[in-house]
Amino acid sequence: MGISERKMREREEMKRNIIKAATAMFINEGYEKTSIRGIADKIEYSPATIYLYYKDKDELLYDVQHYGFEQMATLFTEVATDLHPYKRLRQLCRAYIQFGMENSALYDLMFIVKDPMNAINQEDQWTNSVDCFTIFMGCVQECVDKGLIRFPDARLAALSIWGMGHGLLSLNICCRLQIMQLDQAHLNEALYLAVDNYLNMVEIL
Amino acid sequence: MGISERKMREREEMKRNIIKAATAMFINEGYEKTSIRGIADKIEYSPATIYLYYKDKDELLYDVQHYGFEQMATLFTEVATDLHPYKRLRQLCRAYIQFGMENSALYDLMFIVKDPMNAINQEDQWTNSVDCFTIFMGCVQECVDKGLIRFPDARLAALSIWGMGHGLLSLNICCRLQIMQLDQAHLNEALYLAVDNYLNMVEIL
DNA sequence: AAATATACTAAACATTGTTTATATTATTAC
DNA sequence: GTAATAATATAAACAATGTTTAGTATATTT
Structure with a gap:
């Protein structure tokens, strides 16, 4: 079943999506000044979603x-x-x-x-x-x-x-x-x- | 009038008091993990008082x-x-x-x-x-x-x-x-x- | 089509640094 | 000595944070 592989891929893609936004913001604003809410806004997801992919900041x-x-x-x-x-x-x-x-x-x-x-x-x-x-x-x-x-x-x-x-x-x-x-x-x-x-x-x- | 000099001295003493507590806590717990409220507790004053002596953290x-x-x-x-x-x-x-x-x-x-x-x-x-x-x-x-x-x-x-x-x-x-x-x-x-x-x-x- | 797992989110929680409005105390002026 | 004034201190509120919880849609499986 290639379905779980697709899910895996989607999951990786979402992680990349998050990291891409986070990287840009950490670099431009600094780590402390970047909020999870800010990252969430940027990728157009809710803050809680980020915690489905990453344990913490x-x-x-x-x-x-x-x-x-x-x-x-x-x-x-x-x-x-x-x-x-x-x-x-x-x-x-x-x-x-x-x-x-x-x-x-x-x-x-x-x-x-x-x-x-x-x-x-x-x-x-x-x-x-x-x-x-x-x-x-x-x-x-x-x-x-x-x-x-x-x-x-x-x-x-x-x-x-x-x-x-x-x-x-x-x-x-x-x-x-x-x-x-x-x-x-x-x-x-x-x-x-x-x-x-x-x-x-x-x-x- | 030695009264303003005494006030100055008291002010300096209070600042030393604050710094002493802050130093201990910054060293033992780290800067980020030390809260103004924590310092205030330690010196038995309200948090707002610290702001009369220091502009910010x-x-x-x-x-x-x-x-x-x-x-x-x-x-x-x-x-x-x-x-x-x-x-x-x-x-x-x-x-x-x-x-x-x-x-x-x-x-x-x-x-x-x-x-x-x-x-x-x-x-x-x-x-x-x-x-x-x-x-x-x-x-x-x-x-x-x-x-x-x-x-x-x-x-x-x-x-x-x-x-x-x-x-x-x-x-x-x-x-x-x-x-x-x-x-x-x-x-x-x-x-x-x-x-x-x-x-x-x-x-x- | 019903049961189950997955993906997502709104709302709440606990803390934070800091500000504001208020009360208490000490000093000055009359 | 008492009223006006300045100082010191605080309780309560504000806005923002990281993170958790409970609940809702959406897929997937049975």
Whole structure:
């Protein structure tokens, strides 16, 4: 009976419908300021209907976060093409900063806002970021294996490099860079410069 | 007439009273989960009274944030005693990580949560962090001036070092380090190790 | 055609931040 | 000392939120 399959498909379609509206609103208005009623209005259903497809608002955000990591993984594979692992690492880092600067609101939901992490069950794992992390980690591992970067092991390398990139982006997104009085025009450059400078120091010549 | 001075003092005392309760609750329950009614209950006043002393919840959080930076500045001055600027930089960085790990909830309000930044007027500046930043920036400047660290200028150096430290702390606080599957026991060590490793690379020998 | 499951919604619930109108208290002016 | 005035505090209301419940249509199965 293909009828239950059709129902399944309709259900998936409805979920996509909801996520599409939610994504747009979370990005444009922010997570907290977007109401379930608002999303319901946008898709022309009642608020209660959303709860037939998603347990709560956090679970909704979890799927939006997933969408964000899909975007990022696509960017990573498009951009990190160099066969030389260290050069590829540079490409990845630039892409990461670029993504964070061009999609600040989405980056916020992916890496800063805590609520989506509440949607993960105790026994489950956070799998949303796994594709992006695999790409990044693979590249770092190769760099370490071939003795291209100044790190004792790949784990520490990944932690440090990610830490640097995320630190710069999140200080900016959370408005804390204000204190540094950087002029807004060259802020972009400053972040890229910091990462470049870091990757230079990391490289074994 | 000392009467208006007494009123001023009473007003300040009441504000301290409110902030004390708010700080405890924000740290223990989180900002979002703490209600004005809850704070009012704790200090045994009506909710509306709080609005006679603070414009809104964000302004309340702004003062709690200020308290956090006072704590951090105290730690900085206690700990960063070495006369050699590079060694002092190490002390400062260790203290920063220590503060972030031992006071995660407070660190969150100081550097991650966006709401306190809404309390700043358009024409005003974010002054809460100014003491801590001055200490840090002064140390970095001295390191650059004396040619102790591998940076073209102090601004870029400060941005990078802060970025690294904050990146590690905030990835942890925002639960995103989950993906790295670090065992919880050595997580602390890993962060210190990453920062140490970074400062080693930065040093000009 | 009757019974059952599915999809949806209106209305209600409990909470939230914040405002308004009102009462109480302290200060000033006569 | 008493009336006018300013301050402090609150109860009640407002508008909005996430979520649940009870009930109604619509499909599907028997």
